[in-house]
Amino acid sequence: MSGPNTDYDPVEVAAVSPAEVEAARDAALAAIAAATDLERLKVVRSEHTGDRSPLALANREIGALPPQARKEAGQRIGQARGAVNQAFGARQAELEVEHEARILVEEAVDVTLPTDRDPVGSRHPLTTGAELIADIFVAMGWEVAEGPVIEAEWLNFDALNLGPDHPARTMQDTFWTDPGEDHLVLRTHTSPVQARTMLSRGVTDDAPIYVVCPGRVFRTDEYDATHSPMFHQVEGLAIDKDISMAHLKGTLDHFASQMFGEGITTRFRPSYFPFTEPSAEVDLVCFVCRGVNPEACRTCRGEGWIEWGGCGIVNPRVLQACGIDSSRYSGFAFGMGIDRTLMFRHGLEDLRTLFEGDVRFTTAFGSEL
Numbered sequence: 001m002s003g004p005n006t007d008y009d010p011v012e013v014a015a016v017s018p019a020e021v022e023a024a025r026d027a028a029l030a031a032i033a034a035a036t037d038l039e040r041l042k043v044v045r046s047e048h049t050g051d052r053s054p055l056a057l058a059n060r061e062i063g064a065l066p067p068q069a070r071k072e073a074g075q076r077i078g079q080a081r082g083a084v085n086q087a088f089g090a091r092q093a094e095l096e097v098e099h100e101a102r103i104l105v106e107e108a109v110d111v112t113l114p115t116d117r118d119p120v121g122s123r124h125p126l127t128t129g130a131e132l133i134a135d136i137f138v139a140m141g142w143e144v145a146e147g148p149v150i151e152a153e154w155l156n157f158d159a160l161n162l163g164p165d166h167p168a169r170t171m172q173d174t175f176w177t178d179p180g181e182d183h184l185v186l187r188t189h190t191s192p193v194q195a196r197t198m199l200s201r202g203v204t205d206d207a208p209i210y211v212v213c214p215g216r217v218f219r220t221d222e223y224d225a226t227h228s229p230m231f232h233q234v235e236g237l238a239i240d241k242d243i244s245m246a247h248l249k250g251t252l253d254h255f256a257s258q259m260f261g262e263g264i265t266t267r268f269r270p271s272y273f274p275f276t277e278p279s280a281e282v283d284l285v286c287f288v289c290r291g292v293n294p295e296a297c298r299t300c301r302g303e304g305w306i307e308w309g310g311c312g313i314v315n316p317r318v319l320q321a322c323g324i325d326s327s328r329y330s331g332f333a334f335g336m337g338i339d340r341t342l343m344f345r346h347g348l349e350d351l352r353t354l355f356e357g358d359v360r361f362t363t364a365f366g367s368e369l
Helices: 018-034 038-049 054-065 067-106 123-136 191-201 245-260 316-321 338-346 357-363
Strands: 150-151 184-186 211-217 230-240 264-272 276-285 305-312 331-337
Touching: 018 038, 018 054, 018 230, 038 054, 038 067, 054 067, 123 211, 123 230, 123 338, 184 245, 191 211, 191 230, 191 316, 211 276, 230 245, 230 338, 245 276, 245 305, 245 338, 264 305, 276 316, 276 331, 276 338, 305 316, 305 338, 331 338
Parallel strands: none
Antiparallel strands: 150 184, 211 230, 230 331, 264 276, 276 305, 305 331
16 A cells, blocks of 8 residues: 655645735734724724634644645645734723723813702692792782681581581581590681681781781592592682772782783682682683684683683681681682692693603703792
């Protein structure tokens, strides 16, 4: 059996020729030196040291050489690949140092600047709304009066001409406290503040009563888009000589224009409330269509007017119960929901947004209305 033909010398594979290996090495070294950042260097590495790079393909062709030529070709290609890898490592180290130095400059933080990590809070629109209403009446010379939310039954009902058999005293409308013999309720309106004011101050010719009473009230209502068991009211009371419905109308017209813009007026519709006589429902002229072409208005739904609250001349029985001479003095009272007023003012459709504590809602109002 004959041995291998060691004299067989085929044409040398072109990819592993000294000239081709040297050219591939020089091209890789030039590309590495020209890389200006780490991202570009990553592309160069893929092109010149990856599986499809010229030197990697040349290394695969070594097997096509005769045995006596493989050692020399392997050494030549290995030295070239080693030089490329060494140059890549050195260039990568240089670019990493440059990158870190640039980051220190470009992303420097001035630790002496005031921090804004804690977001600035905002006051709740119900708070600022009640203050705005109070400011409107203070500017007219009125006073702001307050009272407790847990109120005596007599002040919440009897003093206001709501007799023992009145439907509002039942559990359907009122939260009663335990024990029942204490006769205490969560106030169903802010009218007890008016009674407290009349009882504590009295009225003289030189000291009439003009007070506005904003505050929380409670009724056993369902919690939905337009009702809540806890809501906010503002009531006004004026006791003086010769008070008439004309004074009431002028006061509410001014209040409406301050809340909803110039030209917004009110109208009265006959109604009934135990603590006023005569009594009226208060409507606002629609602040969107202003009564012009109401058929196309989604806010007033074709009416041209929007229900706002109730009002009337204080019933003489209420004055007498609070120690005021009804033959000498008269007065007017009104009341409307602060929540409902804010819904009108800001176009809110769901009452619950005022009570659910979502900071994304309150932040939109900032610190003032």
